[in-house]
Amino acid sequence: MSQASSLALDPLSDVLDVLGAAVTRRTRIEAAGDWALSFPGVDRLKFVALLRGQSWMLIPDQPPQLMQAGDVCLIGRTDYAIASDPTLTPTDGRSLYDEPEKDVARIHGDDTIAIGGTVTFAGANADFLLDMLPGFIFVPQSLSASGVITTLLSIMSGEIERSMPGCGIVSSRLADILVVEAIRTHAAHVRPGDMGWLGALLDTRLSRALIALHGDVAHPWTVAELAGIAGMSRAAFSAEFARRVGQPPLSYLRAWRMTKARIALKQDTATVADIANAVGYESQSAFSQAFRRAFGLSPKEVAD
Template structure:
């Protein structure tokens, strides 16, 4: 089910990115388990969330220390293989095969001492890297964190939908999963010292990012963005680059081209229209920039 979004260009940065990149929760799963168990899942170009409704389980990732997830915790997983287990020392079996053998999206392993729900967020293949590169392999939001109050409420509502066979349960659960995903990203951003999410939560850099995403076609300069951030040009450029990983105008150019390519791939938009919508007054300049970024011309870059 696609994340609900607006078509307006004035979306906030996170909504704008999820909208343009076609982020959607393509699968929702539930696991009920007791006793000894361990399930392994491969690395994929997707974002996945795991939320604990009851009990606890270990999360294991390559070359990382095991982490215990308890009821109320939410974990967002990017491009990483991972294992969930009752005991960190157990040898895992193929988790995807367990769900496939169960013939659905619910895996039952001996009881319900542990209940966890999951959601797979898929992104348009060509654009997946832009968003996933902004995120670490795993974002863990503790249920005990000060910012997790809203998450706790959402998990309670999801648990109620699971326990009670009410009319409309599927659509309510899907909407709650949408909100849970965004709230988990927000919560992590508030505690992230680095990266795009941390910059978005920063009072000064966040204002500049919101300005860019509110009007990507505006002829932004570093000086103007620095003024919006309330910083000197040099300090803004250095801090933006340090936190986001690229200079302000490089970020702007990357996002413009990403948005234009998405518009072209969705169809119904001419190359000249796509170029103008993201701030290129010259179709030739747009074509050169597009080829430098993606290796093909705007027309050739359209997906079938």
């Protein structure tokens, strides 16, 4: 999901790019009759898209969600189950995919066909995004006014059926695009006053501050300066940012700086001093202290 540098000011593109988000495994289920499969929550983002028929998504503490052909959902850390009937007791679905090359599960027929994908992140960097996304995002076909998701699913279905040379890389790229399109389609229909990072990205005032912050993470930002960019008073901006994003502006900035620094350290292409400077720390010792507070390890320990 790496984005071109011209998109670097877009916070969503910036986060997906820096975190190294990519669909690393794609699976498919073909089923008929009665069936129900459960899967545990892990540190990943999962997408499920229905190509044919219908099924139910079961998420703890949420009502069952009916999915029909063309619908897509994104699942965070939460446990989930997919079933032909929400009243059925699920069996462990992992056993159907427990071998590296076993990516297709077939149960009694193909009245229902669904595809799935696991979005992983470079190193241990899932937290920044997963902490800010809902555990379950449902994107019905009706929300995709432009028809982009419908088109993507149609092409992906065709790739599966044709099984032509190169279909693996084509399907992988399409899956990356599908995840981004699902996130922004959901974001586009978040109500302006809704909580959460995606809602903040669509808020006219808060988005200006987020774009500026992501555009120059090394800048010595102050709440007053960000509030000015947002066109709000310092107190109003700070309170609204914390309410919507879940943490104060400078805490968000510090978390993003540390996340970028950890990724850079693991890449081992720059010195600790250079990385510290790139994320806004003039003092290597101050950077090291902040890094240890964030992750419990020194920058050198992560780099090694």
